[in-house]
Amino acid sequence: MLEFDQLIDRRGTFSAKWDKYQGREVLPFWVADMDFAAPQFLLDALAARVNHGVLGYTRTPEPLVGAFCEWMRRNHDWRVAEEWLVWIPGVVPGLNLTALAVAEANGSILIPTPIYYPFLSVPANAGQHLIKAPMQRDGRRWVMDVDALQATADRQTRLLMIANPQNPTGRVFSKVELEALANFAERRNLWICSDEIHCGILLDRQARHTPIASLDPGIAERTVSLYATTKAYNVPGLSCAVAIIPNADLRRRFQQASRGLTPFIGPLAYAASTAAFNDQSGWLDRLLDYLRGNHQAMLAAIGERMTPVEGTYLAWIDVRDLDLQNPAAHFEAHGVGLSDGAAFAGRGFLRFNFGCPKALLKEGLARFAKGVEAAPRLAHIAPEDPGQGSSKPPQVAAVP
């Protein structure tokens, strides 16, 4: 048995993922946390910190800062200076702090959709307008549509917010694609906020993660890049993230926005992040191999409805040909708990988290297939809602 095959019962741990369906016969494949134990070396680091006994307010540990800069150089060939870093208790706070730092009266924020849903609340949180620009489906992958960005941005647009790797489409944008985005941001004089939390989870062996800010120093000056180890090492409950902000003025505004609002990062979160950024044990490679196996099982079972996932453990599944008012509720009734695309500005899609032991995934896929089989088909597919960010619905034959 492989280490990731182990079924760990998470019931009774107040798990957000599992407790959503407490008392119902629904297996959870929604929120982005995996059902795997964190690696032993990380658990040992936590145990060592717990064994000290005193878990007080903690300043940012120098070994964490050093480990992060070295990790970035080793993995992504980007040399970041220690003074660029602002440590924060989560990437989502970082998205919001960036928006607050650059907000202007009547300003707007441009966000390619579909997107991880907390992005969509950021503009309102910062008193800014939200402008959604749909991504396009180009055959077997989703792409940014720079012309659509150009056309939808207005004169008040101050900020472009992206996720790379992208949640929920699973894209890992190439250097060429990122250069086109960065050029667009330069032409329109936009700040960029790039959420790169999933950069450690690359399933496609050809895919390389490029931090957009590493393209050139001019882009770095207009960018806030957000990183954390919490996704790859499956410790999302241990809130710790870092914002890389080379521009000193922007960094000061970001820090000002956070004053009194963001809590201290806890000592256990620091301990976990330090251990993860130092990791060269091979655990992550084994995890990725396991996820690649799960991804193959997803493709085999779901077929054309999903595009291959280059990064993340999240599949974006097209069910627009099914006549369902509420797709997530329909699949819950068939025992499989998925995220409804509507929350991601992707109505008619579902997001399926395949970061779990194979036995669980197999059962989830069987239930998903039953849900598809049982769903009525639409006689006509409605004209597209541009907010959905897609081109054509799939030509789906029978899903096995």
Ligand SMILES: Cc1ncc(COP(=O)(O)O)c(C=O)c1O
């Ligand atoms: C793209 C993306 N950003 C941010 C987060 C959450 O980050 P945090 O828990 O550090 O706020 C997630 C979690 O699913 C995510 O997928």
